[in-house]
Amino acid sequence: MGARDLAGLRAAITGGSSGIGAATARAFAARGARLAIAGRNAAALRKVAAATSAVCLPGDLAEPGCPRRTIDAAVGALGGLDILVSNAGIGWAGRFADMTEADIDTLLDINLRAAAQLARAAIPHLQRASGRLVFVGSVAGLVGVPGEAWYSATKAGLSCLADALRAELKPAGVGVTLVSPGVVDTPYFERRNEPYQRRHPKLMSAQAAADAITDAVCRGRDDVVVPLWLTVPARVKASFPRLYRLLAARLA
Numbered sequence: 297m298g299a300r301d302l303a304g305l306r307a308a309i310t311g312g313s314s315g316i317g318a319a320t321a322r323a324f325a326a327r328g329a330r331l332a333i334a335g336r337n338a339a340a341l342r343k344v345a346a347a348t349s350a351v352c353l354p355g356d357l358a359e360p361g362c363p364r365r366t367i368d369a370a371v372g373a374l375g376g377l378d379i380l381v382s383n384a385g386i387g388w389a390g391r392f393a394d395m396t397e398a399d400i401d402t403l404l405d406i407n408l409r410a411a412a413q414l415a416r417a418a419i420p421h422l423q424r425a426s427g428r429l430v431f432v433g434s435v436a437g438l439v440g441v442p443g444e445a446w447y448s449a450t451k452a453g454l455s456c457l458a459d460a461l462r463a464e465l466k467p468a469g470v471g472v473t474l475v476s477p478g479v480v481d482t483p484y485f486e487r488r489n490e491p492y493q494r495r496h497p498k499l500m501s502a503q504a505a506a507d508a509i510t511d512a513v514c515r516g517r518d519d520v521v522v523p524l525w526l527t528v529p530a531r532v533k534a535s536f537p538r539l540y541r542l543l544a545a546r547l548a
């Protein structure tokens with residue numbers, strides 16, 4: 297899928313019941329996309345659906361089989377699939393050594409395993425439509441944030457998955473986009489075990505993150521960091537790794 301607008305396109309958005317996913321549903325609906333939105337909170341899903349004419353796909357993506365059922369239901373309801381926005385995710389902050397086994401598994405299950413299973417189920421449909429697979433990663437996945445080690449690792453996994461699938465699916469006409477937001481003002485922080493306390497980067501709105509996702513899909517972009525200035529840490533890390541490590545140690 298190259299550059300195109302969204303009128304009439306069929307999109308599934310996971311994590312559509314809250315935050316970035318709900319804002320993306322509103323942004324896609326405003327451009328004429330036909331939507332299926334997934335999440336666990338059925339009441340919250342219905343509220344977003346009422347404003348976006350979306351089909352609701354309630355379910356816990358960490359449960360075995362749920363990602364495939366979600367894609368099958370989206371395809372059944374929409375008659376195919378042009379875009380999957382794999383956005384559902386959770387955070388965890390604190391010392392890595394303080395994480396429980398269950399914390400590690402839960403983050404892996406929803407942030408990476410479910411995203412992979414969703415992609416696997418969606419790819420045949422996206423191939424038929426020359427569609428686009430969108431992963432919502434994080435700047436933490438590009439540089440590894442101290443105090444968010446495992447969250448960073450799950451998002452780095454998504455970044456690698458996106459790179460590999462982009463090359464693998466190009467001959468089949470499927471585009472792959474990785475959107476890596478900085479810090480976004482959503483319920484994400486109250487849901488994880490620690491509120492956001494840093495002064496920088498500043499919180500941006502879910503609407504700004506959703507606009508970046510929408511723009512990336514419409515323009516057929518591969519890789520988007522939002523806000524743009526947060527590409528700097530990843531560039532410094534790639535070009536001047538020793539300097540990066542010195543700065544990271546100071547700022548940790």
Ligand SMILES: NC(=O)c1ccc[n+]([C@@H]2O[C@H](COP(=O)([O-])OP(=O)(O)OC[C@H]3O[C@@H](n4cnc5c(N)ncnc54)[C@H](OP(=O)(O)O)[C@@H]3O)[C@@H](O)[C@H]2O)c1
Pocket residue numbers: 310311312313314315316317334335336337338340355356357358383384385386387406432433434435476477478479480481482483484485487
């Ligand atoms: N907020 C940030 O600063 C930030 C920064 C970078 C990246 N991100 C990423 O952006 C994505 C969206 O986060 P957000 O900020 O919008 O947070 P949010 O408001 O907490 O939304 C998270 C969404 O994921 C869904 N979800 C979580 N666990 C799920 C599960 N087991 N099964 C199905 N759905 C599940 C939630 O559904 P229910 O509420 O219905 O359970 C909710 O819709 C995440 O991948 C997050 O890692 C966020």
